[in-house]
Ligand SMILES: Nc1ncnc2c1ncn2[C@@H]1O[C@H](COP(=O)(O)OP(=O)(O)OP(=O)(O)O)[C@@H](O)[C@H]1O
Ligand SMILES: O=P(O)(O)O[C@H]1[C@H](OP(=O)(O)O)[C@@H](OP(=O)(O)O)[C@@H](O)[C@@H](O)[C@@H]1OP(=O)(O)O
Ligand SMILES: [Mg+2]
């Protein structure tokens with residue numbers, strides 16, 4: 001008799017908009033064929049009473065959800081939480097978000113990498129043109145809400161052209177140098193080991209000689225997020241010169257993605273990259289987003305299904321080994337500071353589980 005395929009249950013907890021875009025029939029069916037059942041978590045019932053799931057996939061905010069997730073991980077130590085609360089938290093602050101990028105060592109002879117100059121402002125009264133100068137910044141600057149918590153407010157940005165615009169700032173904010181980049185942004189989607197880069201429209205360059213002629217500021221929000229109709233329109237690509245813009249080398253992007261995965265311990269994120277017009281091949285990371293709009297990626301169904309299959313099977317194998325007690329060495333590796341999926345066959349443990357192991361396993 002043929003052996004029955006091991007089935008996995010992935011519970012998902014997503015905001016309605018995310019659910020509508022991500023949980024498409026095509027994804028649900030493809031995952032099902034591979035033995036993965038995507039199950040909606042009922043937010044009207046306690047999480048602890050649901051499942052048990054092999055994996056909880058989530059993008060929700062708030063203390064109640066965090067508490068429920070922690071409780072769930074304690075009750076079901078085998079559950080894979082994607083992604084861990086601690087790892088996601090780092091992306092909720094635009095300073096700690098980019099800090100990880102400064103810690104990476106990217107070895108590439110032809111291309112360099114960094115983040116824009118930035119400073120955090122908690123008190124509007126201290127901001128003046130001379131303050132900017134003392135922080136190594138000059139006009140134009142972008143003011144971004146410090147907190148990036150998925151709210152509409154957290155996406156509201158100001159491009160400030162001169163000192164009059166500074167009066168519009170609403171701290172706490174991050175003031176970041178605006179870097180001319182030819183109005184094209186590269187969005188790099190990461191799903192575990194998978195990396196996909198797409199081009200999107202961005203803000204146009206600002207010429208220094210025009211600074212005095214412009215309004216004092218420009219307010220904008222989610223400029224790179226256009227609807228599908230506009231994106232698929234040939235005219236849009238021509239107008240924005242998107243066709244002409246050369247993608248950064250894939251090996252370079254993969255190295256950054258790998259570095260960010262290790263540093264953040266995240267599986268699901270994208271990062272926004274711009275090419276600094278002032279320097280040859282220099283790219284700057286300006287934003288990192290948890291669980292972005294994957295449905296906009298070509299073939300997202302198979303990318304996501306492969307990813308679920310991979311992590312679920314590795315998780316299973318890891319726990320089997322643990323139970324057999326045959327992997328003392330592997331446990332040593334896991335309780336150390338290893339990132340997810342770095343070694344074939346190691347267990348992708350969420351930090352919740354890692355903490356638990358640190359407390360319990362004596363090696
Ligand atoms: N330092 C910068 N220099 C030039 N342009 C920038 C800079 N930072 C941001 N931008 C522009 O502003 C846009 C919004 O900035 P950012 O990506 O930080 O905001 P966000 O609201 O978090 O975006 P997302 O929708 O990707 O989450 C970018 O897509 C880019 O067009
Ligand atoms: O759907 P969500 O609410 O998660 O919105 C995310 C959005 O995805 P969507 O395209 O599905 O709207 C992402 O767009 P792309 O980078 O992929 O273009 C990006 O704007 C994230 O920053 C948003 O997350 P937030 O920062 O608001 O938490
Ligand atoms: Mg962005």
Ligand SMILES: [Mg+2]
Pocket residue numbers: 148287288289
């Ligand atoms: Mg963002």
